[in-house]
Amino acid sequence: MLSFFIFYFLLFLAINKILYTKLPLFLKLQRTKRDMVIRRSMDNLPQELVSNILSRLPSRELLKSKCVCKSWYNLITNPYFTTNYYSFHNKIHSHNLLVIQRPLISSLKTNISLLSPTLNDPKNHVSSSLINLPKEYISDHKYWSEIIGPCNGIYVLQGNPNVMMNPSLGQFKTLPESHLIDSSNGIYSLTDYASFGFDPKTNDYKVIVLKDVWLKETDERQKGYWTSELYSLNSNSWRKLDSKALPLPIEIRSSSSQVYTYVNHCCHWWSFVNDENSLGTKQDFVLSFDMVNEVFRKIKVPRICESSNETFATLVPFEESCTIGVIVRGNVKKHFDVWMMKDYWNEGSWIKQYSIDPIELVINHRFMGVIGSNNFLWKCSDDDDGLVLHEHESQKTRGIKVNDNGKYDDSFRAVVYKESLVSLQRGN
Amino acid sequence: MAQEASSSTSSKTISLKTGDGEIFEIEASAAKQMKTVQRLIDDLGDDITIPLHNVFSKELPKIIEYYKKDITGEITKDFEAEFVKDLNDDEVKVLFLAANYLDANKLFEFLSQNIADRLESKSVEYVRKYFGVENDFTPEEESKLREERAWSFRGIKEDE
Numbered sequence: 084m085l086s087f088f089i090f091y092f093l094l095f096l097a098i099n100k101i102l103y104t105k106l107p108l109f110l111k112l113q114r115t116k117r118d119m120v121i122r123r124s125m126d127n128l129p130q131e132l133v134s135n136i137l138s139r140l141p142s143r144e145l146l147k148s149k150c151v152c153k154s155w156y157n158l159i160t161n162p163y164f165t166t167n168y169y170s171f172h173n174k175i176h177s178h179n180l181l182v183i184q185r186p187l188i189s190s191l192k193t194n195i196s197l198l199s200p201t202l203n204d205p206k207n208h209v210s211s212s213l214i215n216l217p218k219e220y221i222s223d224h225k226y227w228s229e230i231i232g233p234c235n236g237i238y239v240l241q242g243n244p245n246v247m248m249n250p251s252l253g254q255f256k257t258l259p260e261s262h263l264i265d266s267s268n269g270i271y272s273l274t275d276y277a278s279f280g281f282d283p284k285t286n287d288y289k290v291i292v293l294k295d296v297w298l299k300e301t302d303e304r305q306k307g308y309w310t311s312e313l314y315s316l317n318s319n320s321w322r323k324l325d326s327k328a329l330p331l332p333i334e335i336r337s338s339s340s341q342v343y344t345y346v347n348h349c350c351h352w353w354s355f356v357n358d359e360n361s362l363g364t365k366q367d368f369v370l371s372f373d374m375v376n377e378v379f380r381k382i383k384v385p386r387i388c389e390s391s392n393e394t395f396a397t398l399v400p401f402e403e404s405c406t407i408g409v410i411v412r413g414n415v416k417k418h419f420d421v422w423m424m425k426d427y428w429n430e431g432s433w434i435k436q437y438s439i440d441p442i443e444l445v446i447n448h449r450f451m452g453v454i455g456s457n458n459f460l461w462k463c464s465d466d467d468d469g470l471v472l473h474e475h476e477s478q479k480t481r482g483i484k485v486n487d488n489g490k491y492d493d494s495f496r497a498v499v500y501k502e503s504l505v506s507l508q509r510g511n
Numbered sequence: 512m513a514q515e516a517s518s519s520t521s522s523k524t525i526s527l528k529t530g531d532g533e534i535f536e537i538e539a540s541a542a543k544q545m546k547t548v549q550r551l552i553d554d555l556g557d558d559i560t561i562p563l564h565n566v567f568s569k570e571l572p573k574i575i576e577y578y579k580k581d582i583t584g585e586i587t588k589d590f591e592a593e594f595v596k597d598l599n600d601d602e603v604k605v606l607f608l609a610a611n612y613l614d615a616n617k618l619f620e621f622l623s624q625n626i627a628d629r630l631e632s633k634s635v636e637y638v639r640k641y642f643g644v645e646n647d648f649t650p651e652e653e654s655k656l657r658e659e660r661a662w663s664f665r666g667i668k669e670d671e
């Protein structure tokens with residue numbers, strides 16, 4: 084009986100000893116199993132996972148990420164990644180604005196700031212940060228009065244000098260002067276209209292400029308006549324377009340063409356032609372320039388405005404629908420009608436989409452642009468000093484403060500800000 | 512594969528077994544949000560304990576916590592900030608991999624964004640360690656990369 088008991092007691096001690104020495108190892112093996120699974124997963128992280136994380140970073144961070152290893156370099160420099168990044172990243176971080184402003188005090192130094200309105204914030208707070216400009220642009224004699232874009236995240240600043248930039252990568256390229264209008268021809272130009280876009284066939288960013296024509300001899304303007312010049316980033320040079328390329332005579336209505344309207348690789352301006360037969364009648368057109376084929380086209384517009392002089396019409400792009408439209412302010416009714424071409428290639432497809440109810444704040448102020456497919460931005464220089472954003476879907480209107488306590492004058496310009504990996508660095 | 516009619520289907524729970532042998536319970540509606548789990552339920556039935564070989568007892572409770580909040584529709588920016596506040600970079604990485612394995616989309620997108628936010632100001636060397644990748648550039652290639660990078664955030668001169 085006793086030996087029976089002793090046997091089981093010794094067995095008990097033996098088992099304990101085994102567990103005591105072996106159990107930690109057993110537990111360690113379990114931990115190691117988890118570590119191994121994790122190590123294996125992260126090392127062989129599929130491209131889509133790396134891509135998902137990287138696409139959320141600001142483009143300047145991706146410049147760093149290119150240096151991590153070769154497979155990451157190949158991933159990021161792939162054109163498909165650049166295109167996907169542009170739509171994926173900017174969808175997550177939408178509603179950011181780029182604003183150019185000139186300080187009130189004597190000098191004309193232009194500041195560019197990035198505004199990030201916090202959505203769903205009842206106090207409409209906006210965080211604002213200045214974009215760092217290269218030293219060569221910080222001078223009393225350098226200034227910008229207009230900003231056009233974005234086109235794949237690229238912008239053009241008009242002023243002295245003209246600059247093409249990718250602000251998200253901190254790239255700035257001063258455009259050379261064109262010197263194409265030779266005063267020895269007996270003509271000069273006073274006003275120009277510029278726009279720009281992308282040619283996917285040659286992977287080139289081009290700037291198109293229309294210049295009016297004045298005769299030196301008489302100091303008179305040649306009504307309805309324009310010359311056109313084209314700049315190419317790839318060749319870093321200007322060239323004059325054939326005078327027959329433009330469907331002349333034509334007049335540009337500058338007040339209606341102030342929003343960058345670029346869709347289907349074409350730039351657009353609101354224009355009209357004086358009807359020679361019946362005095363005073365004008366036929367409205369949209370003048371378009373195709374960046375790929377480098378040709379102009381006139382798009383007929385129906386009688387939208389009751390009278391071109393009394394109403395304010397602004398040409399706008401509807402990017403998501405790949406078409407153009409017009410925002411018309413009714414003089415008497417104090418609301419805005421939104422017109423659109425249902426089919427961009429069919430002149431007869433203009434229809435009125437909807438009306439925006441009276442927004443007292445903006446009635447007399449400048450329309451700045453469209454964000455997304457149905458959010459509208461006006462400039463409002465009242466006490467709040469800034470912009471007014473109207474979101475059609477939610478029918479909400481909110482103010483966005485721009486002017487920092489009266490430091491700047493009110494001639495600011497605002498455009499949508501987009502992050503982009505497109506580099507302006509070319510072979511030349 | 513016939514599912515038993517339950518008098519209160521909203522309170523039906525699913526048993527999940529982690530790779531290190533622990534068992535956790537989640538609501539059937541939360542399980543739906545994890546497509547991998549849902550596929551296993553469809554194949555094996557909802558009465559069996561679902562085995563998850565690549566998810567461990569350290570992570571699963573946190574994931575369950577997220578989806579518990581999600582089915583009540585209460586996920587706010589504040590909740591998400593709290594959720595990751597005390598996690599270090601490695602812990603977030605492990606959760607991210609688990610969310611990917613479970614095909615839990617909402618959590619996956621949120622953690623992907625959180626990792627991106629954490630990596631934003633980190634050095635290239637840190638990112639390499641984090642993803643377990645080796646620097647396979649030659650010194651010549653590295654200096655060429657440095658030159659390319661220098662073109663940004665400095666602008667170019669007019670006479671170039």
